[in-house]
Amino acid sequence: MTPDAQQELRRRCVIYFRDGVKRAEIARRLGLSRQWVTLVIKVYQTEGFESAVAGKKRGMNEAAAQDRRLLTREEEQKVAGWIIDKNPAQMKFDFALWTARAVRKLIHQALKRDLSMSTV
Numbered sequence: 001m002t003p004d005a006q007q008e009l010r011r012r013c014v015i016y017f018r019d020g021v022k023r024a025e026i027a028r029r030l031g032l033s034r035q036w037v038t039l040v041i042k043v044y045q046t047e048g049f050e051s052a053v054a055g056k057k058r059g060m061n062e063a064a065a066q067d068r069r070l071l072t073r074e075e076e077q078k079v080a081g082w083i084i085d086k087n088p089a090q091m092k093f094d095f096a097l098w099t100a101r102a103v104r105k106l107i108h109q110a111l112k113r114d115l116s117m118s119t120v
Contacts, residue, residue, distance in 0.1 A: 006055060007053055007054070007055065009030055009032065010040050010052055010053045010054075010055055011053045012029075012030060013026055013030060013032075013037055013040045013041065013052075014040065014041070014044045014049055014052050014053065016029065016030075017037075017041050017044065023037045023038060023041065040052055043056075070113065070115055070119060071107070071111070071113065071115075075111055078110075078111075079103065079106065079107060079110075079111075082106060082110070083098050083103060083106070088102050088106075091106065093105065093106070100117050100120045101117065103120050104117060104120045107120070
């Protein structure tokens with residue numbers, strides 16, 4: 001479901017609630033769970049209409065994500081630039097394709113960083 005469609009569902013939920021429709025009926029009309037309706041209404045009651053309709057951003061905020069990064073965004077862009085439209089042989093590697101292991105080796109040689117295979 002698109003973010004716009006999700007916002008529209010939250011908007012309708014709040015409007016139905018304002019009109020006095022019971023939570024179970026709102027859930028039935030929108031085809032969603034009563035728990036979801038309760039969460040949207042709770043945000044509406046505590047933070048207002050705009051917050052309820054906007055919803056919450058998922059994932060970490062940018063500052064928290066930055067603290068956990070192993071490579072900076074600039075370093076990530078450098079690595080992407082090195083491997084896009086090039087094969088490992090052009091970079092003097094003995095690999096035929098860019099695999100996680102090859103990218104890990106590139107990062108180690110160029111940036112002096114040891115990343116785990118799951119991170120790469």
